[in-house]
Amino acid sequence: MMKIDIRLILLLLLLAGAQSAAWPVHTAKPGGIAVIAVSQGENPPAVLFDATRALLIYQESTWYAVVGIPLSHPVGTASISVSGNGLPDRSINFEIVPYAYRQQHLQVNRNYVEPDAATLERIFSERKIIDAALNHWQDAAVESLTLAAPVAGQRSTSFGSRRFFNNQPRSPHSGMDIAANLGTTVIAPLDGVVVATGNYFFNGNTVLIDHGQGFITMYCHLDRIDVAEGDRVARETPLGIVGATGRVTGPHLHFGTYLGGTAVDPALVLPADH
Ligand SMILES: [Zn+2]
Structure with missing residues (x-):
């Protein structure tokens, strides 16, 4: 027997909305965008990638750095540096994967x-x-x-x-x-x-x-x-x-x-x- 539950439909619609988030998907390739969780709490940290300030977004008590990866950047391990917010300075590594442009x-x-x-x-x-x-x-x-x-x-x-x-x-x-x-x-x-x-x-x-x-x-x-x-x-x-x-x-x-x-x-x- 098929019974349609309106609450289930509303929940599915809500989840579909959450899928189309306002932030880009982490795509760490040359010419791509890395989205990296950097810290918790209300105060934003300071984040640098290749000596350039990173854009920060705040979602569900977590700060994320949004970083543009140059087309000329080598593939392999890269890192961002995080400071401020009462924590010791540290770096976070991420992997840049190759992509064959035409x-x-x-x-x-x-x-x-x-x-x-x-x-x-x-x-x-x-x-x-x-x-x-x-x-x-x-x-x-x-x-x-x-x-x-x-x-x-x-x-x-x-x-x-x-x-x-x-x-x-x-x-x-x-x-x-x-x-x-x-x-x-x-x-x-x-x-x-x-x-x-x-x-x-x-x-x-x-x-x-x-x-x-x-x-x-x-x-x-x-x-x-x-x-x-x-x-x-x-x-x-x-x-x-x-x-x-x-x-x-x-x-x-x-x-x-x-x-x-x-x-x-x-x-x-x-x-x-x-
Ligand atoms: Zn053009």
């Missing part, structure tokens, strides 16, 4: 592969601005690391791909490309503060948002920017529209997610693609 070959205008001296100077000065924004720190509590999709569209899985532009090796792909038509509105995926906007040689029209404790997101190749440095944005605030500015092969959004200045795979902080 190769990607792209053809672009020659000046994006062999820039002249003046352009190299421009690239160098822009790199400093972008790095400063990516390493920005504000002490805000981070309520969630689960983002809204900044734009609807097909998501690439090319994060971390070793890239060749016109057959010349370049840095690995540090974000996710989302296919969308020219002019599609791009929204903020979470509350934050705009830390930089600009027209950069490779990234085109770009917005960078600080969500607190070193969690930064980046939006590139925009056709138009609709926010300014210092603006507070809420989840779903329009940031601009999709374009094809900078080093691109067509209109799309390049979406980057960073922890402590380290690019991590945006797929780890986005809900599953439908």
Whole structure:
């Protein structure tokens, strides 16, 4: 005999909700995110990974460090250092597992592969601005690391791909490309503060948002920017529209997610693609 218990259904719904937690799953690979329990109690400890402050979250009386692992990080045993909270300083080890990223070959205008001296100077000065924004720190509590999709569209899985532009090796792909038509509105995926906007040689029209404790997101190749440095944005605030500015092969959004200045795979902080 089948008898449906409404309390059981409610319990199952509750458990399903708990499954879609606001924090990323521990994925300790180069380009991934490590989530490590560091201490108990109300006071947050101080946590460093490779001399960079880690983002902290508090759940059920436990502090967790959320750490971005660089694509260039060696695999094997790594460690974070934990101090404060009345306990002696200590380190906690964790294992970084290998992951085989693919190769990607792209053809672009020659000046994006062999820039002249003046352009190299421009690239160098822009790199400093972008790095400063990516390493920005504000002490805000981070309520969630689960983002809204900044734009609807097909998501690439090319994060971390070793890239060749016109057959010349370049840095690995540090974000996710989302296919969308020219002019599609791009929204903020979470509350934050705009830390930089600009027209950069490779990234085109770009917005960078600080969500607190070193969690930064980046939006590139925009056709138009609709926010300014210092603006507070809420989840779903329009940031601009999709374009094809900078080093691109067509209109799309390049979406980057960073922890402590380290690019991590945006797929780890986005809900599953439908
Ligand atoms: Zn991209």
